[in-house]
Amino acid sequence: MANSNGNGKQLSPDGAMIRMRDIRKVYSTGRVDVEALRGLDLDIAANDYVAIVGPSGSGKSTLMNLVGCLDTPTSGEYILSGDRVAGLDRNRLAEIRNRHIGFVFQNFNLLPYASALANVELPLVFAGMPARQRRERASALLERVGLADRMEHKPGELSGGQMQRVAIARALVNRPAIVLADEPTGNLDSASGRAIVDLFAEIHAAGQTIIMISHDAAVARQASRVVHIRDGQIVPDGDQPMATAAA
Amino acid sequence: MRSIAAEIALVLKLFRHDAVRQRKRLALTVAAVAWGTLSIVMLLSFGEGLKRSITKGARGLGDGIGILWPGATTRAWQGLPSGRPIGLREDDGVLLRARIPELAEISAEYAKYDSVAVGQKRVNIRIRGVEPSFGDLRKLVPRPGGRFLNERDVAEKRRVVFLGEETAVDLFHDEDAALGRYVEIRQTPFLVIGVAQHKLQMGMYNGPDSKQATLPYSTFKSMFNATKPENFVYRAASLESGDQVKSEIYRVLGSARRFDPDDERALGVWDTRKMQRINAQLSLGIQIFLGVIGALTLLVGGMGVANVMFAVVKERTREIGVKMALGAKARQIMLPFVFEGLLITLLGGLLGTLLSLGLIAVLGALPLKGPAFEILGRPTFSPGVAFATALALGSIGMVAGLFPARRAAMVEPAVSLRYE
Numbered sequence: 001m002a003n004s005n006g007n008g009k010q011l012s013p014d015g016a017m018i019r020m021r022d023i024r025k026v027y028s029t030g031r032v033d034v035e036a037l038r039g040l041d042l043d044i045a046a047n048d049y050v051a052i053v054g055p056s057g058s059g060k061s062t063l064m065n066l067v068g069c070l071d072t073p074t075s076g077e078y079i080l081s082g083d084r085v086a087g088l089d090r091n092r093l094a095e096i097r098n099r100h101i102g103f104v105f106q107n108f109n110l111l112p113y114a115s116a117l118a119n120v121e122l123p124l125v126f127a128g129m130p131a132r133q134r135r136e137r138a139s140a141l142l143e144r145v146g147l148a149d150r151m152e153h154k155p156g157e158l159s160g161g162q163m164q165r166v167a168i169a170r171a172l173v174n175r176p177a178i179v180l181a182d183e184p185t186g187n188l189d190s191a192s193g194r195a196i197v198d199l200f201a202e203i204h205a206a207g208q209t210i211i212m213i214s215h216d217a218a219v220a221r222q223a224s225r226v227v228h229i230r231d232g233q234i235v236p237d238g239d240q241p242m243a244t245a246a247a
Numbered sequence: 248m249r250s251i252a253a254e255i256a257l258v259l260k261l262f263r264h265d266a267v268r269q270r271k272r273l274a275l276t277v278a279a280v281a282w283g284t285l286s287i288v289m290l291l292s293f294g295e296g297l298k299r300s301i302t303k304g305a306r307g308l309g310d311g312i313g314i315l316w317p318g319a320t321t322r323a324w325q326g327l328p329s330g331r332p333i334g335l336r337e338d339d340g341v342l343l344r345a346r347i348p349e350l351a352e353i354s355a356e357y358a359k360y361d362s363v364a365v366g367q368k369r370v371n372i373r374i375r376g377v378e379p380s381f382g383d384l385r386k387l388v389p390r391p392g393g394r395f396l397n398e399r400d401v402a403e404k405r406r407v408v409f410l411g412e413e414t415a416v417d418l419f420h421d422e423d424a425a426l427g428r429y430v431e432i433r434q435t436p437f438l439v440i441g442v443a444q445h446k447l448q449m450g451m452y453n454g455p456d457s458k459q460a461t462l463p464y465s466t467f468k469s470m471f472n473a474t475k476p477e478n479f480v481y482r483a484a485s486l487e488s489g490d491q492v493k494s495e496i497y498r499v500l501g502s503a504r505r506f507d508p509d510d511e512r513a514l515g516v517w518d519t520r521k522m523q524r525i526n527a528q529l530s531l532g533i534q535i536f537l538g539v540i541g542a543l544t545l546l547v548g549g550m551g552v553a554n555v556m557f558a559v560v561k562e563r564t565r566e567i568g569v570k571m572a573l574g575a576k577a578r579q580i581m582l583p584f585v586f587e588g589l590l591i592t593l594l595g596g597l598l599g600t601l602l603s604l605g606l607i608a609v610l611g612a613l614p615l616k617g618p619a620f621e622i623l624g625r626p627t628f629s630p631g632v633a634f635a636t637a638l639a640l641g642s643i644g645m646v647a648g649l650f651p652a653r654r655a656a657m658v659e660p661a662v663s664l665r666y667e
Contacts, residue, residue, distance in 0.1 A: 065659075070572055090577060094574050094576045109664075123573045126570070126573060126575045
């Protein structure tokens with residue numbers, strides 16, 4: 001069982017974990033083509049903590065989908081952990097998502113009928129890990145995010161902050177190269193949001209590469225690097241708006 | 248490569264994940280398949296029962312027999328005018344038997360309406376005098392303990408009688424009380440040697456067999472001074488030779504009585520094989536009719552199952568997106584749905600079949616009496632129908648679940664995740 005389950009150890013030749021060149025994404029909606037990304041370049045190094053910010057409609061979510069292999073670019077080159085993603089088949093992409101990427105969504109996306117533990121175990125189920133090992137790993141992670149006493153609770157019995165902790169545990173459980181978080185504090189009150197931001201900082205401190213989309217400047221400030229996106233392109237560092245340039 | 252066993256274990260695990268919450272819906276879908284199976288199995292079971300009783304009823308008069316009556320000529324022949332009555336004679340039976348080798352059995356039937364009495368009780372019924380072969384020809388089967396007329400009864404002109412079962416009840420209150428007792432016909436005591444078993448009789452001439460008293464023809468002739476048989480009952484050696492026997496009867500009797508053998512009205516012949524054929528077609532028609540209704544019911548049931556499966560997958564498109572984001576492959580998404588379809592089929596089909604078996608058993612045990620129920624018959628279970636029904640419903644459900652699941656699993660996960 002060849003498992004290239006890297007802990008951010010596999011890099012492209014120049015050391016970047018993610019390397020995107022001239023990425024375009026065009027959505028065809030009937031007669032009108034919408035160009036969401038227009039020739040975007042992006043490099044993200046291992047152990048980086050990158051915040052992606054930009055107004056709505058700027059292409060943030062499209063970029064996240066492409067980075068997470070949830071969607072494929074119309075053209076351009078994407079190298080993830082040394083693998084060229086373009087042209088891979090659906091099963092291979094599923095494997096990449098399973099082993100290299102952990103997702104944290106704004107609306108949690110937990111399975112409502114499964115316990116916190118079962119939710120965290122799910123990526124390991126798809127990876128084909130034996131039950132005992134799954135259980136050990138998942139419960140260790142739930143302990144790490146402070147939910148040792150909530151393992152058998154269903155999502156409906158948890159607060160928003162707790163649900164997002166379950167989602168973070170789920171994102172980390174298969175030891176991914178990158179954690180992708182899409183507005184992780186968007187549905188939380190400010191106290192819970194702060195706690196989640198702290199948790200991300202902690203995870204990053206432990207060596208995890210994190211890419212996070214956020215509207216919230218305070219959240220973005222936690223990141224070690226802020227990438228601005230506007231009209232489907234990265235805004236060069238010298239040309240960034242004041243609000244975040246102060247960070 | 249993971250082994251197939253591990254893959255199956257994984258699918259089961261995924262399915263269990265999904266099924267726990269879905270208990271209510273699963274139960275409803277299983278109930279839909281069970282109900283569909285039950286409806287169709289019952290429908291076709293009734294069809295089968297009906298077919299059997301129609302076949303039985305058509306043979307109640309006798310299997311492949313013909314009945315021969317006197318007639319009158321409609322054509323002049325050999326100098327004789329038309330409109331000349333052609334009667335039957337006792338020795339016609341001997342003549343026909345000698346001349347037509349394909350004629351397997353023939354019996355004369357003499358008859359008269361008269362009273363049969365036991366003490367003060369008296370019924371006025373058709374009394375007939377026949378030959379021993381009549382019992383076999385006309386399906387007059389004695390109840391246990393009794394017998395039909397035999398050659399010695401005829402030879403010795405015995406005063407014995409075979410009673411229709413309704414007449415036996417009218418005279419003795421009970422079919423079995425009549426055996427060995429005496430009834431009076433024209434002030435003469437007759438020993439009851441047999442009572443007819445009840446039979447479903449859909450064709451008849453001169454009333455049902457259940458209300459007749461049957462004597463040896465020799466006894467009958469001397470009691471009633473009868474000289475001419477009312478009719479003959481015969482059977483050809485095979486169903487195929489029936490037409491030939493019929494035309495031979497016209498030829499033989501035509502030359503004996505001098506009438507045109509092509510003159511159909513000179514003698515009355517009722518060939519019951521025609522009735523049997525019509526009945527066979529009728530019951531085939533009924534079965535086709537029920538089959539069409541069954542197929543339509545199946546379609547409705549199938550659409551119900553398809554609808555449920557389709558709604559389920561739609562409702563869970565987002566969830567499918569989440570699972571794909573977490574690394575589920577297309578087959579890991581689809582197999583649980585397929586498995587669910589199989590499980591629903593299996594459980595629903597089994598449940599429906601068991602319920603229909605139970606219902607058929609209950610209907611079989613109910614004391615339903617009367618001619619309507621007799622013709623309706625007892626529903627008769629057919630395992631093939633149950634199997635085919637459950638299979639059809641299950642495949643519809645499975646396909647209905649598989650296609651939306653496949654579609655959801657084949658789009659980019661980003662699209663499924665956006666689905667609301």
